[in-house]
Amino acid sequence: MWTFAGRKKRKVWLWLAVERASRRIVARVLGRRDAATARRLWLALPPRYRRHCWYFTDLWESYVGVLPRWHHRRCPKGSGGTNIVEAITCSLRQRCGVLVRKSCSFSKLLSMHAARIKIVIDKHNTTLI
Numbered sequence: 131m132w133t134f135a136g137r138k139k140r141k142v143w144l145w146l147a148v149e150r151a152s153r154r155i156v157a158r159v160l161g162r163r164d165a166a167t168a169r170r171l172w173l174a175l176p177p178r179y180r181r182h183c184w185y186f187t188d189l190w191e192s193y194v195g196v197l198p199r200w201h202h203r204r205c206p207k208g209s210g211g212t213n214i215v216e217a218i219t220c221s222l223r224q225r226c227g228v229l230v231r232k233s234c235s236f237s238k239l240l241s242m243h244a245a246r247i248k249i250v251i252d253k254h255n256t257t258l259i
Contacts, residue, residue, distance in 0.1 A: 131219040132163075133229050135243040142240065144222075144229070144247065145171045147179070148215050150186070154255050155218065160244050168192040186211040218254070226250040 131144050147157040157174040161167035186203045187193045205211025223229045228237050228246050237243035
């Protein structure tokens, strides 16, 4: 999901890794929509998620060079493979004002933007327990 920090022309992408069974967000990264940010998300995953999981992604090319191909499942739009992530991003937009695109609530600094998102994600994960 994209958002902005400072001004609307400065897009920032929020990348999420979600455990499908529990709907917990296990890793998150803010950055551009490129392979370097995909690699940062991969490194942010706990080690057990890097070894023993299937990865369902959209058709964005950045994932191909980062995720192991024998565990990577690319899901076209409408296939249902990424529905859980889409539902969670919708919930985050409802709970966090800085994620709403047409909002009066915004962050001037990327560090504050990340802190506000972290609070909402941590609350999301604790409500699932």
